[in-house]
Amino acid sequence: MAFIELKDITRAYQVGGDKLVVLKGINLQIEEGEFVAIMGPSGSGKSTLMQILGLLDRPTSGKYFLFGRDVSRLTDDEGAALRSKTIGFIFQMFNLLSRTSAMDNVILPMIYAGASNREARGRELLETVGLSDRMSHKPNELSGGQQQRVAIARALVNSPRVIFADEPTGNLASDQAADILRQLKLMNRAGITVIMVTHEPDIAAHARRIIHIKDGQIVSDEVNEQFHETDAAPSVGGGTAVLSAPKTALPAQFKLQHGGLNAAEMSEYWASALRAIAANKVRSALSMLGILIGVAAVIAMLAIGKGAQKAIEARISSLGSNLVMIFPFSQAAFHGGTGSYSRLTLQDLDDLSRVSPHIAAVDGELRGTVQAVYKDKNASTQAQGDLPAYADMYADVPYYGRFFTEAENDSIASVAVLGQTVVNELFGKENPVGKTIKLNRVAFKVIGILPPKGSSGWRDQDDVIIVPLKTAMMRLGFTAWGSGNSRGRYLDTISLECDSPGSIGSVMKSVETFLRARHHLPSFQADDFTVRNMADIQAALTGTTKTFTLLLGIVAAISLLVGGIGIMNIMLVSVSERTREIGLRKAVGAARRAILIQFLLESAVLSTLGGVIGITLGVGFSLALSHFAGWAAIVQPQAVLMAFVFSAGVGVLFGFWPARKASLLSPIEALRYE
Ligand code: ADP
Numbered sequence: 001m002a003f004i005e006l007k008d009i010t011r012a013y014q015v016g017g018d019k020l021v022v023l024k025g026i027n028l029q030i031e032e033g034e035f036v037a038i039m040g041p042s043g044s045g046k047s048t049l050m051q052i053l054g055l056l057d058r059p060t061s062g063k064y065f066l067f068g069r070d071v072s073r074l075t076d077d078e079g080a081a082l083r084s085k086t087i088g089f090i091f092q093m094f095n096l097l098s099r100t101s102a103m104d105n106v107i108l109p110m111i112y113a114g115a116s117n118r119e120a121r122g123r124e125l126l127e128t129v130g131l132s133d134r135m136s137h138k139p140n141e142l143s144g145g146q147q148q149r150v151a152i153a154r155a156l157v158n159s160p161r162v163i164f165a166d167e168p169t170g171n172l173a174s175d176q177a178a179d180i181l182r183q184l185k186l187m188n189r190a191g192i193t194v195i196m197v198t199h200e201p202d203i204a205a206h207a208r209r210i211i212h213i214k215d216g217q218i219v220s221d222e223v224n225e226q227f228h229e230t231d232a233a234p235s236v237g238g239g240t241a242v243l244s245a246p247k248t249a250l251p252a253q254f255k256l257q258h259g260g261l262n263a264a265e266m267s268e269y270w271a272s273a274l275r276a277i278a279a280n281k282v283r284s285a286l287s288m289l290g291i292l293i294g295v296a297a298v299i300a301m302l303a304i305g306k307g308a309q310k311a312i313e314a315r316i317s318s319l320g321s322n323l324v325m326i327f328p329f330s331q332a333a334f335h336g337g338t339g340s341y342s343r344l345t346l347q348d349l350d351d352l353s354r355v356s357p358h359i360a361a362v363d364g365e366l367r368g369t370v371q372a373v374y375k376d377k378n379a380s381t382q383a384q385g386d387l388p389a390y391a392d393m394y395a396d397v398p399y400y401g402r403f404f405t406e407a408e409n410d411s412i413a414s415v416a417v418l419g420q421t422v423v424n425e426l427f428g429k430e431n432p433v434g435k436t437i438k439l440n441r442v443a444f445k446v447i448g449i450l451p452p453k454g455s456s457g458w459r460d461q462d463d464v465i466i467v468p469l470k471t472a473m474m475r476l477g478f479t480a481w482g483s484g485n486s487r488g489r490y491l492d493t494i495s496l497e498c499d500s501p502g503s504i505g506s507v508m509k510s511v512e513t514f515l516r517a518r519h520h521l522p523s524f525q526a527d528d529f530t531v532r533n534m535a536d537i538q539a540a541l542t543g544t545t546k547t548f549t550l551l552l553g554i555v556a557a558i559s560l561l562v563g564g565i566g567i568m569n570i571m572l573v574s575v576s577e578r579t580r581e582i583g584l585r586k587a588v589g590a591a592r593r594a595i596l597i598q599f600l601l602e603s604a605v606l607s608t609l610g611g612v613i614g615i616t617l618g619v620g621f622s623l624a625l626s627h628f629a630g631w632a633a634i635v636q637p638q639a640v641l642m643a644f645v646f647s648a649g650v651g652v653l654f655g656f657w658p659a660r661k662a663s664l665l666s667p668i669e670a671l672r673y674e
């Protein structure tokens with residue numbers, strides 16, 4: 001059987017509703033080592049025939065035997081494997097990968113074939129085609145003739161047994177065309193079968209055998225009388241030794257599966273992903289933006305949330321768990337809804353301290369804001385009135401100076417204990433204790449400095465001044481929540497300290513009974529006050545944290561979705577822009593899987609890059625917040641890791657469809673794509 005044998009090959013295209021028959025029963029035999037020109041007018045089916053011969057396309061009917069085996073119905077990947085090892089292509093448009101050096105273009109088929117010693121082989125072939133001084137030039141830095149010579153080197157790199165050249169000189173000036181023809185003759189002399197398509201008689205005249213086709217049928221097939229062996233005298237390079245590399249053995253079967261992914265393949269995909277991203281910097285940056293912003297926001301919010309939670313937890317655990325707090329509004333209002341309010345008075349405070357024998361200490365509190373002035377410095381800050389018991393109950397005993405006494409509260413003394421932030425703002429390095437400051441124009445003597453507590457995420461707990469409760473009511477004229485302008489009569493909260501954790505329940509019961517009676521609440525009405533212990537408050541805060549985390553999760557999911565869609569969109573654009581590139585890669589032997597992985601890697605790189613920049617920004621923002629705004633922000637390593645994994649995952653997930661689309665493109669459709 002002949003080297004190449006076609007039997008009644010037809011090829012029909014479906015155009016609109018009509019069937020266009022382009023090849024109408026081609027019968028042809030070509031022996032190994034021939035140099036054949038296929039001639040015919042434009043549109044006669046030359047390229048279609050050559051694509052079938054080159055296993056880029058399948059015939060509609062008929063049989064094709066290559067090396068004596070039926071190859072009419074190979075799968076995509078079988079075709080790719082066979083092309084990669086036995087067939088080389090040269091196209092009219094050169095079809096080199098732009099932005100890629102001559103050397104990398106030449107060795108591309110070796111990567112898909114899993115061949116080793118690529119650089120050496122590439123250099124050898126580039127020298128043979130006379131481009132030893134142009135190896136690192138990119139296609140746009142080469143002339144047309146030079147580009148075609150790179151394409152010839154690429155076609156030869158895997159030592160093919162047959163070369164298909166479709167109008168190889170169609171885009172070249174005549175002197176360059178002559179050079180390309182010399183190269184083709186040279187490789188034919190080395191034993192490689194050359195099949196060249198052309199519509200120009202003087203080009204075809206260089207072949208030994210000329211086949212004319214017209215309207216999809218062979219009209220003549222003759223030996224070229226003018227062919228002179230001497231024309232093929234080598235004019236460039238080092239002769240034919242390089243070309244006539246030992247013939248690959250005929251494959252036993254066409255299941256020429258590619259081996260496992262090798263490092264060279266991965267590094268080619270990696271380089272190609274980076275080239276594609278670098279070639280469209282603005283577009284890539286914009287498509288990353290969604291993921292970037294989402295990841296940055298989630299990282300920063302998680303850090304702030306975690307910081308706040310830690311600060312609150314630390315504060316609560318320092319208070320001791322035996323505290324019971326009473327608020328003058330209903331549970332509904334406590335949880336932020338609308339609900340009834342009531343009043344807490346100094347009389348209530350006094351009576352509540354005796355409501356149970358298990359009460360160890362009592363504090364009443366009233367808050368307000370004050371303008372604090374010392375010399376030329378002034379600060380607007382939180383002030384609160386408390387009873388002397390506050391210091392121990394709330395673990396807030398001054399570390400310098402002292403807290404105020406019962407007597408000072410009873411005499412409405414103008415004494416104040418300052419938080420760390422207020423000290424810094426008003427006094428700097430000066431010792432504040434013993435100095436007089438003005439709070440809302442009233443003179444106060446500073447008697448102590450509170451221990452620093454840090455920030456709770458939303459507010460600076462050291463930005464505070466504590467004065468005796470009665471002083472706050474009478475001299476500073478603070479008013480309680482919801483009590484309008486009835487100054488000096490009501491309290492914000494009352495706190496009780498129980499003598500043991502076991503008595504908390506009974507104390508809370510007694511408090512409720514007492515206040516319901518005092519407020520004359522009939523049994524069908526709910527409490528117009530709220531009694532809470534620290535465990536309740538801690539649970540409420542944990543609940544808030546959970547809600548916060550859930551919300552963050554939703555925000556993260558939405559932003560990753562939006563980011564993923566952005567990336568999918570850009571990958572679809574990229575696939576359609578690079579259709580020719582995909583076709584070329586497949587023609588030189590890339591399997592479906594290779595194209596799939598290449599594009600998946602590109603979208604994963606894109607989204608991971610977005611994720612990494614987002615993480616950097618998010619962490620930077622959190623650190624800046626803790627540093628400049630005094631907010632506690634804690635960046636957790638697992639949050640960073642999760643953001644990284646998710647952003648990479650988004651790239652793979654949303655890149656899959658575009659990558660699959662690319663991998664399913666047929667090589668000729670891709671090559672014909674304009
Ligand atoms: P040429 O001899 O110029 O290389 P081709 O083989 O490229 O001709 O094309 C032969 C004919 O087939 C032309 O008329 C062309 O319009 C048609 N043709 C080629 N490819 C397709 C296709 N994918 N769909 C429909 N018609 C096609």
Ligand code: MG
Binds near residue numbers: 046047048
């Ligand atoms: Mg053509």
